[in-house]
Amino acid sequence: MRESRYLALGRLLRRTGLIAGPLALIASLALTAIPATAAVSAPAQRQLPGAGAHSLALRAPALPGRTPANGRCTGEWRNVVSNVFWRRGTTGRLYWDFYLTNVAIERLGGVVTVSMPSAAVNGHAINPPYSPHTRVSTYDFHASLLNYHVLGGVNHAFKTGDRVHFVWLIIGSTGTDAYRYITCTVWKKGVG
């Protein structure tokens, strides 16, 4: 299993003038990606020079780790930014429900825009299956996925054993950004 999580440093990068706009967000993604194998905990985050003031992950308390150790896209995956519930329907659809944590809501503000800037299946980039949603930060952000479209390729149905990689970007009304990404294995139909 590999799960990486962090709060974004895009605002910091933009403030410093090093990078502007979406490039800052992408850069912060690259800079803060941290492979992890177990429970979410603040010490597991890699500290970046000068990043502490803007990183929720560095200051947040550890949360009880309930991320499945088996790496399957089932059950609840917890971290300091969000808790994501997965389920595979009997028809083969893959569902996720994404909730920001109270800690994240406090930092991000009352309204957020949740989007999915990138996604991949079995190492191939796909059209991200989530359109940007600007909503109250306590909302359930969710998706129901049957097929995916490989960039430059064709549609495929999700199948058991596929390795999916989803990246969520959350832009808060306070100007703070956050990321969440999960890599997991699509599991058997009807398991949630």
Place this chain on the structure above:
Amino acid sequence: MQAGWSRELGIDVEGLIPDRQLRMVSVVVGDDVITLHYRISPALPARDPDTGRPPWLTWDWHGVDDLGNDYESWGGAYGTSEDGLTTLGDLTLQPAPPPDARHLYVHLAPFRHDEGDLGSAQVGIPLPGG
């Protein structure tokens, strides 16, 4: 140019969510997305983000238009209204419809973790070509 086209709906979907009324409120057609706004009354139970409880309701939805084009779900979001009385949400689909598509038939199939599938319904939604 159909981007930004919208229409009030006021379509009640009876019996799909037990003890609650589901109303499709409006449809908005964007450059590359169709957005359906809905309201559930009374509101779904409030949920603390950190409790670890599964979502009260999970949506499954997709669509087909009167020309036979398929539309895949493209994410949604729902939550409690400001006054706490209703749940407000939206379901998006892609791609945007062709100009001559008149109707979109959306298949709705909610799921509850404690009860399983709640059945399904098909809702006819007007499109700009109608």
